[in-house]
């Protein structure tokens with residue numbers, strides 16, 4: 001049985017006493033070394049979930065546990081060591097004047113030894129295929145390269161959980177696919193729990209499990225293949241089933257063998 005790294009227990013949240021509830025009685029778990037995609041239309045509460053996971057926000061009702069620790073005022077500094085986050089706009093995440101400085105920044109804040117830092121910078125840039133850009137200024141990189149560096153910077157602090165919040169949504173389809181396969185490799189190499197947050201069902205096909213959010217509630221959680229069976233219901237909550245899933249279904253119905261199974 002795998003350890004629970006994230007546990008939401010009956011979590012409800014609103015941005016103020018006079019505001020509507022944006023999360024309503026949400027319960028789910030994410031296990032160690034698991035890739036979970038959280039999907040839902042815009043405004044369904046996904047980013048709020050990400051912010052609750054690293055203590056940027058606290059729920060008014062229910063409890064959140066990260067790696068067994070209750071998220072509260074006193075635990076957040078410990079919890080933030082376990083949770084690495086990469087956001088939508090890579091330009092907002094750079095602080096260094098070179099790629100290498102940028103990866104070093106988080107480690108400096110956490111008091112890593114200098115020799116350790118140099119080794120880790122190299123390892124983490126290698127993991128995302130950016131070792132040739134160590135001395136490049138971040139603003140000279142393409143969108144996809146910037147996101148790779150942002151992922152390397154987060155990896156450098158050895159998180160147990162890596163959260164990508166719409167981290168591919170500013171990239172073209174090729175760039176998106178590259179980032180997703182990079183994080184899938186990184187997840188395997190570093191034995192991380194990977195949480196990818198997206199509004200695009202194309203991006204969930206390779207995850208192990210999908211949590212579907214709708215209007216602040218957990219609408220369903222299952223494998224991508226089982227989620228895609230609910231085509232009509234998904235459309236009703238604003239999610240379009242990707243072409244690859246429709247095609248896979250069609251081929252299966254006609255008993256045509258598929259060599260590289262595109263869905264988990």
Ligand code: ADP
Pocket residue numbers: 015019022040041042043044045046047048049
């Ligand atoms: P998603 O990531 O699925 O698009 P969010 O978690 O960003 O959804 O937002 C959920 C709801 O909370 C939306 O209705 C949004 O307008 C509202 N919301 C998000 N951030 C704030 C905020 N800082 N203040 C007030 N309402 C907010």
